[in-house]
Amino acid sequence: MAIEKELLADLLAAAIRISQLPGVPIADLPPVIPVTAQTLIEKVCPDQPERCRSMAALFDTEAYEIYVRKPLDLRNTITLSFIVHEMVHVLQFKQGGHARFEGCPAVLANETQAYKVQNIFLNENGSDWREGFSLRFMTCPPETTGEIKKDTGQ
Numbered sequence: 032m033a034i035e036k037e038l039l040a041d042l043l044a045a046a047i048r049i050s051q052l053p054g055v056p057i058a059d060l061p062p063v064i065p066v067t068a069q070t071l072i073e074k075v076c077p078d079q080p081e082r083c084r085s086m087a088a089l090f091d092t093e094a095y096e097i098y099v100r101k102p103l104d105l106r107n108t109i110t111l112s113f114i115v116h117e118m119v120h121v122l123q124f125k126q127g128g129h130a131r132f133e134g135c136p137a138v139l140a141n142e143t144q145a146y147k148v149q150n151i152f153l154n155e156n157g158s159d160w161r162e163g164f165s166l167r168f169m170t171c172p173p174e175t176t177g178e179i180k181k182d183t184g185q
Contacts, residue, residue, distance in 0.1 A: 034063050034105060034114075042111060045155075046118035049148045055125050061095045063114060065103045074098065088113040090120040092132060097121070108156045112149045116162070119145040135171035142166055 040057050047054040066074075068084075074091065076083035087110075088099045097117045104110050123131050123141050131137060146163030153160055
């Protein structure tokens with residue numbers, strides 16, 4: 032199912048307005064590609080698939096594509112919020128390139144911003160659903176090797 036350009040423009044406008052990141056023309060957006068859960072897992076966590084079972088979407092900076100897990104219900108605010116979340120990553124990428132995504136602290140900062148935008152979008156569209164709870168438990172190791180670890184409180 033292809034996403035209509037008008038809907039993409041609306042979602043991009045929301046991502047720009049809420050994040051306050053510099054905008055990009057809609058023509059500069061990567062394609063949004065519906066994929067199976069298995070395909071998403073293989074792209075993100077091929078060596079540890081159990082870590083990615085609940086993943087709903089991904090912006091792939093290398094391929095410059097947004098992948099969204101099927102089934103894709105474009106009438107569902109939660110589904111749309113995942114696309115907005117990934118558009119924030121596109122805006123971050125357009126602003127800072129690959130360097131913006133290097134290292135654990137940068138990844139956590141980017142995710143924090145994208146989840147904040149996603150949750151504001153959900154709230155503005157009448158949903159009390161929230162995403163990003165697991166970020167509260169993630170920390171970077173002192174040596175900041177780029178690997179995100181879950182804080183177990185020990």
